[in-house]
Amino acid sequence: MNQPQVPTLALTLGDVAGIGPEITARTLLEHDDLREVCRPVVIGDADALRRAVREVLGGDPAVVRVVDTPDDATNDPRTIEVVQEGPSLGHVPYGELSAEAGDGAARFVMRACALARAGQVDGIVTAPLNKAAMHAGGHNWPGHTELLAHEFGVQNFSLVLSAGELYFFHLTTHVSLRDAIEGVTPERSDNVLRLVGSFARALGKEDEPIGVAGLNPHAGENRLFGDEDADVLAPAVERAKAAGINAVGPLPADALVPAAVRGNWRFVIVCYHDQGHAPFKAVYGDDGVNITVGLPVVRVSVDHGTAFDIAGKGVAREASLVLATRRAAELAPGWHQVWETARAGAAS
Numbered sequence: 439m440n441q442p443q444v445p446t447l448a449l450t451l452g453d454v455a456g457i458g459p460e461i462t463a464r465t466l467l468e469h470d471d472l473r474e475v476c477r478p479v480v481i482g483d484a485d486a487l488r489r490a491v492r493e494v495l496g497g498d499p500a501v502v503r504v505v506d507t508p509d510d511a512t513n514d515p516r517t518i519e520v521v522q523e524g525p526s527l528g529h530v531p532y533g534e535l536s537a538e539a540g541d542g543a544a545r546f547v548m549r550a551c552a553l554a555r556a557g558q559v560d561g562i563v564t565a566p567l568n569k570a571a572m573h574a575g576g577h578n579w580p581g582h583t584e585l586l587a588h589e590f591g592v593q594n595f596s597l598v599l600s601a602g603e604l605y606f607f608h609l610t611t612h613v614s615l616r617d618a619i620e621g622v623t624p625e626r627s628d629n630v631l632r633l634v635g636s637f638a639r640a641l642g643k644e645d646e647p648i649g650v651a652g653l654n655p656h657a658g659e660n661r662l663f664g665d666e667d668a669d670v671l672a673p674a675v676e677r678a679k680a681a682g683i684n685a686v687g688p689l690p691a692d693a694l695v696p697a698a699v700r701g702n703w704r705f706v707i708v709c710y711h712d713q714g715h716a717p718f719k720a721v722y723g724d725d726g727v728n729i730t731v732g733l734p735v736v737r738v739s740v741d742h743g744t745a746f747d748i749a750g751k752g753v754a755r756e757a758s759l760v761l762a763t764r765r766a767a768e769l770a771p772g773w774h775q776v777w778e779t780a781r782a783g784a785a786s
Contacts, residue, residue, distance in 0.1 A: 444767070446476070448550035448554065448562050449480045452567050452744065454483055454542060455533060455568070456745055456749045458566060460494040462480060462490075462518075462759065463491050463494070466515075467501065479505065480520040484520050487502045490750075504519075532750030552589075563737075580612035594633055596630050596633055596634075597611045598728070598730070599741060600727055601721075607707045608630075609626055618711070619710075622670055623670065631675070633731060633732055637780060640778075650686065650689065651695065651709060652688035653666045657688040672687075691708065691713055724741075724761070725758075725761065728740070736770050
C-alpha cells in the first residue's frame with residue numbers, strides 16, 4: 439500500500455437515491471484532515487458521485503476518479519477515488535425507492551467485504567441503505583448488520599451504537615417487537631454477554647460493569663409485568679458473572695439508559711431496537727455511530743437513514759459519516775485484538 443501508516447477504509451456509497459452520494463462527497467472533499475488518519479476509497483458508483491458533486495455541491499465532477507483496486511488510490515484530498523461496482527446508477531432519480539439502487543447498495547457492501555477478506559482494506563464505513571429497496575433488488579436481509587455477518591460467515595455479532603466511550607449493544611435489532619420478545623433467549627443473551635465482555639477486555643476495560651436492561655417495564659417488577667427478566671435475563675447475568683464477566687442486571691431500562699447518558703455506564707445491553715435507538719438518537723444525533731462487533735474487520739456506519747425526502751437538495755449533513763470514518767480509522771489498527779478476543783469469547 440502507498441501509505442501503510444494509515445488504514446485503508448472502504449466507504450460504501452449506500453442507496454444512490456438517498457443522501458449517500460452527497461454526504462460521501464462532502465466528507466471526502468471538505469474534510470481534508472481525514473486523509474491524515476486514513477486512506478478512504480469509495481466502493482460504489484462513479485456516475486452517482488459525479489452527479490452529487492455537480493448538482494448538489496456545485497463542483498467539478500472530474501474530481502471523481504475510478505481506480506481498479508484500493509492499492510491504486512493516492513489519497514489526494516482533491517479527489518474522490520472510487521472502485522466501480524456494477525453498472526452506472528447515475529440515472530436513478532433522487533428520493534424514489536428503486537430496486538436498481540437497492541441492488542447496488544447491497545453489492546457495494548458485498549464488494550467491500552470481499553476486499554476486506556482479501557486484505558485490501560482495513561475497515562468498512564457504510565453510508566445508509568434503504569431496506570425496502572434492497573429487498574426489491576433481491577437481497578432479503580434485515581439490514582446492513584445481517585448482510586455483513588453473512589458475508590464474513592459469523593454467527594455471534596451485535597449492532598452497537600456508540601458515542602464517545604459509551605456503547606449500546608443490542609440483543610435483537612431489525613425484527614418486529616413480537617419477534618424481539620421471542621428473540622431474547624438464553625442462548626442469545628449468553629452470546630451477547632460474552633461478546634460485550636470480550637470487547638471490553640480488548641479495549642482494556644474488562645473491569646467495567648456491563649448494565650443489562652430489562653425487557654419489561656421495571657425489569658418485570660418481580661414478575662408483575664412478565665417473566666422474561668426473571669427467567670431469561672437474570673440467569674444469563676449470573677452465568678456471565680460465573681465466567682468472569684462483570685454483568686449487572688437486569689435493570690429497569692428507564693433508569694439504566696439515563697444513567698448511561700450521564701456517564702455512569704460505559705457498556706449497556708438493550709433488548710430490542712427502539713429500546714436503544716430511540717434514546718440514543720434523541721441524545722446524540724449526529725454525534726453517534728453504529729459499530730458492528732463480531733466481524734474480523736471494523737465496520738462503522740452513520741446512525742441515520744437514506745433521507746429520501748431531502749436527497750439531492752443540498753441540506754443533508756455529513757457529520758455522522760465524518761465521525762464514522764474517524765472512528766473506523768481509530769479502531770482499525772487494533773481491531774485484530776477485538777476480533778480475536780471476541781472470537782475466543784464466543785467459542786468459550
